[in-house]
Amino acid sequence: MEITLWDYSNIISKWLIYIGIAAAIGGPFIAALINATVNKKSLLNYIVISSVLGFAAVIINFFIQVGAFSETGLSGMFDTGLISFLWQSAVGDSVLWRLLAFTVLGFALLWSNLNAKYGTFSFKDATFTFLYAAAVFSFAYSFTFIGHSAVIGGAAKWLLAFHIITVSWWVGALYPLWLSCKLLPPPVLYKLMCLFGKIAIFMVGILIACGIGLLYLFLENPLALLTTTYGLAMLLKLIFVGSILLIAAYHKFRLVEEIQQQAGIKKLQKSIKNEMLIAVVILTITAVLSSILGPE
Structure with missing residues (x-):
């Protein structure tokens, strides 16, 4: 199989989309678990920057797909006929729901920012929670339109949606947890x-059940x-997922008891x-699987 420049571009843009979705789902969730008195400026920056990057990647990926369909070089990305065709297809539906999800999350962040000081940003406001849930649903729904699961249809597309959202939650939570090691005192971190x-x-x-069902x-x-x-x-993806789960198990059953001390x-x-x-590798493999590889 020959991999073209369009394929590489598609993989990279999808990888950026996954990063953005992960931060948009995992970031606010962990922030809501952290005490409201903690300065969350660095965490908010992570969510906003990653989400903006994801929003832009969704748009860029759409035009990359237009260019790939056109097969007339870079100018083909702006073929108005193909743009209209793809926008009215399942691809356009997926793009629309992802852009909507990022936009709704943006409104949620703006709403909370208007109701709290920047340094003590609140993620527990009822309106924010509703908008956050709506954004997560929109992200999940966007995965039901395209990909291998959409071709199979039925339960497959929703299994994939839940699988992606669960993985995104996990991956997006990692950086906030890492930040928490700097922001929180040992008892609170514990x-x-x-x-x-x-x-x-x-x-x-949920992750394992959806994964088995998809396989x-x-x-x-x-x-x-x-x-x-x-x-x-x-x-290969399963091996890396297994590795990340083993590390998580190590955190829960061994390491968590040591974090009462600075060395821990x-x-x-x-x-x-x-x-x-490892999560970066998992998202890369996922981008490859969704772009150039498929079930035979």
């Missing part, structure tokens, strides 16, 4: 990590994991940093 660990158990259950629908048989290009790429906090920071590096 409570945050314990609470996150309890919530994560439920989220991991069953996408692969003809278990051997396809070893005999097809798509299967091998999926297997440093170990936690380093471990979360390793998780973030």
